[in-house]
Amino acid sequence: MKYITVLFIIIALLSCSSTKNITENTSKNIKQIKPIKVDTVVVNKEKNNVILEKNNIDPEIKKVPEKIKSTKNFDHSSWDTLLQKHVSNKGHVDYKAFKTNRNELVNYITYLGNHIPQDSTTKEAKLAYWINAYNAMTIDLILRYYPIKSIKDIKKPWEQRFWKLGEKWYNLNEIEHQILRKMDEPRIHFAIVCASFSCPKLQNEAYTELGIDEQLTNATKEFLNDPERNTISKNSLGLSKIFQWFAKDFKQTGTLIDFLNQYSDITISDKAKKNFIDYNWNLNE
Incomplete structure (x- = not known):
């Protein structure tokens, strides 16, 4: 009996030791x-x-x-500052005061020349870039000859090549017809400004990549519903000659009336009679 008791004690001790080793190994x-x-x-x-x-x-x-x-692919903040400083909410430009800041304007155009759009640049960024470039160059063109009464006082104003972007010298015609119009965005016609009273007003803010769609829509609505530039009723239209000169651009997805009804405050009849208003080329000041 004594030996049996001793045997049980030995077995118990061995069992405890084994359990301890398992626990320690698991912990490790x-x-x-x-x-x-x-x-x-x-x-x-x-x-x-x-x-x-x-x-x-x-x-x-x-x-x-x-x-x-x-x-944001491009920094248009300096242009935005100049516009806010020298352009009223109604689009009137203080060219005399603008001329005192022409160095800043030239610096902005130089910046554009050093940062041109690439193939990978978004369409929105390209639109903002070229619209801002066109408007800045138009202001610069006027300042070079100011004081004048009309942009047409300048010989062949839209053919002057004063501005180098990248490796190329540009004129305003090229930017409008070879670049912007080929982007299939008819609203650009209400964003680029020819420094004249009958043109769409120059907005006193820069166009931007992120805001371009809303900005173009607002500019289009503002121009179309401006009674000094267009007279609109359900059955009769007195339209800016912009709609005559660039008629093809406004018929990409339907008729001219279809385009107008997207932005007009008044629903225009498909049978509305239309005529085109004489263009006033006096300076927009």
């Missing part, structure tokens, strides 16, 4: 498991940028959508 294995580091993505809502905090994020996650990664 648990300690060897390293915590997984999860990289975080912080979104800056004000700048609409995505910031990756770590460099060891999966390569596929690093591919941030282009529209988030790049919200």
Whole structure:
């Protein structure tokens, strides 16, 4: 009986030792498991940028959508400042005062010359770039000859090649007809300004990549519903000659009336009679 008791004690001790070893080994294995580091993505809502905090994020996650990664291809802020300073809410330009800031205007055009659109540039950014370029160059053209009463006092004003963008010298005709009109956006005709009273008014803000669609819509509505430039009723239209000169551009997806009804405050009849108003080339000041 004594030997049996001793045998049970030995078995119990061996059992406890084995359990202890299993527990210790399990504990060691648990300690060897390293915590997984999860990289975080912080979104800056004000700048609409995505910031990756770590460099060891999966390569596929690093591919941030282009529209988030790049919200502005060009900096038009200096042009915006000049417009706010020298252009009224009604589009009247103070050329005399503008001339005192011509250096800033030339610097902006030089900036455009050093930062031209690429094939990968968005259509929105290209539209904003070329509209701003056209308007800035038109202002510069007037300032070169000011004081004058009309842009037509300048010999062949739209053929003057005063401005170099990239490796090429441009004139206003080329920007309008060879670049902007080929972008199939008829609303550009209400954004580019020929420095004349009958033109659409020069907006006192720069066009931007992110705001271009709304800006073009607003400019179109404002011009079309301006009684000094167009007279519209259900059955009768007195239209700016812009609609005659560039009729093809406004018929890309329907008739001229179809286009007008998208932006007119009055619903125009398909059978409305139309005529075109004489153009006033006096300076828009």
